[in-house]
Amino acid sequence: MALSTDDRRREVLRAIVADYIASQEPVGSKALLERHKLDVSSATIRNDMAVLESEGYIQQQHASSGRIPTEKGYRQFVDQLHNVKPLSGPERRAISSFLEQGVDLEDVLRRSVQLLSQLTRQAAMVQLPTLTVSRVKHCEVVALSQVRLLLVLITDTGRVDQRNVELDAPVDDEDVARLRDLLNSALVGYTLTEASARLGHLAAEAPADVRQAVIRASTVLIETLVEQPNDRIILAGTANLSRMAGAVSNTLPVVLDALEEQVVILRLLANVPDLGNVSVLIGDEIENEELRGASVVTAGYGAEGATLGGLGVVGPTYMDYTGTIARVAAVARYVSRVLTGE
Template sequence: MAGLTDVRRQEVLRAIVADYIASHEPVGSKALLERHRLNVSSATIRNDMAVLESEGYIVQQHASSGRIPTEKGYRRFVDHIHELKPLSAPERRAIISFLEDGVDLEDVLRRSVQLLAQLTRQAAVVQLPNLKLSRVKHVEVVALGPTRLLLVLITDSGRVDQRNVELDELIDADGVHLLRDLLNGALAGRTLTEGSTSLAELAQNPPAQIRSAVIRSATRLIETLVEQPTDRLILAGTSNLTRIARDFPAGLPSVIEALEEQVTVLKLLANVPDLGNVSVLIGGENEDEDLHDASVVATGYGSDGHTLGGLGVVGPTFMDYPGTISKVSAVARYVSRVLAGE
């Protein structure tokens, strides 16, 4: 890194990366002087480019061509992003109005990934909530008849489950009220795993007057909590990558296959940083070999400080990193606000 301790040389690298992202063409010293106020001679720029090349931050594809950034150069560029591109007013309005029209959590997430693909012109992916981290928000008990109940379980991730319970004895309004209080006492604020344990303990020592209702309801809810569906992903914008297929040296099909392989993408999104932070994986930093020609920008969404899932975009290594990071972060922030009911 010794060569990059020079502020000017860092600025030259930043200019090369920015110009290559904008043009997708090799960048020469003359172009740098014309487009950027570097206040030095062309000889100095050529010398700086030679040093950057020797240190592996840029590369010259042909003897007479300009330079293009390497993965190491992109990483240095990303690590020194101090200001993100602010979203335009129309972009902010589009995000808010589009997401607020969602009818439930899954619809909001589907909208978010479609919007992210449109805003970034990359492939976008979102993970449905990690149910292991979900907490029970409320349990509602509705009497459908003298021996039939409807249990409605609501989690903080927006999941709603309904289960019918058939009783072997009558239950009156006071019994329904007591049952509701007992179930909420056992479940409210707890994770699904914790809730299953609390329900089992409740069923071991229920009030005599509603003993059967408690046992049957607890058993039915435990089944509901344990029946956790496998993690699912929503993918959008894969067609965006076909516009730049030539920019994936190993071929676009391998990238598409990686995106369609749930396990691969879930592993990417399983390691998203804490809420409010964004991770960037460039080329070979991706664990999956099929993504070695791509970059992944991802973050988490959630509520009450808990990350419920990840979302992000996949595109070429020369993507607009400041703009992409800003848009991924903004969409995740608005999804979290919708989850929180703001």
């Protein structure tokens, strides 16, 4: 059955976007007929291209050249991607194997951005888990000497913080064990914000003979919980942008400067979609002005329905959206699996 006029024009737009992504060369009507089975005359194709241009989906850079997609055209293309081609078996196994070799959460996330930058040939970014959803898993207390302790705080997102505590009086092994139990009674199972408040009460209510040690340890832990930055970003593959043609290379210094600003990346990752979904921002849809010559694809990672952070890539508007969306989604999914031990 023949396509309706609107369906055919959507197919023509899809073909133009796909060809331009593959070649970064303007696409003409003759090339479309040769490469795609559109089953219409060249005159019909030229008419469809004229309509698509008048509607703002494609544009002509020079009078004698073919057409290239506009940001509106890319958006239409992305919105029509109902089924993204899944990764191949070898690709999935390679991602899983590489991430599972991570020694802790930060190593897993560092590996994830390395993978994304290699798989997509774009700049990749990941945000370390936010403190608001992290819960304390355990606090270990190790006596380095009679007046110095090592506190090791471990969260359920894999974050590990180590801090030294200087005491004003010696403690023995029994005191260290009591201190460990007291701290864990206030910390384990609570979010870091909740745990910080509970430590304040613990210091006031602790047994007199270990109160000073509890106060010293609690003060250090509160500083770790409250003041430790929770918005660290890991970047990889920014050099890939230097090989891009078109809008990104024309504004490359501005884009690279923007990527160096942690607050810019945090804004990109602040509103990642629910787990299992992928967000695509194209050109002017990006809040940051310096990145409006680019496109951003992001996804969230997490565990038990809670999004712990975001990851994604920044690349040109002519990026391979189908492949990029699939790879960002896959890496986010595997990071989540590593976190939950599945």
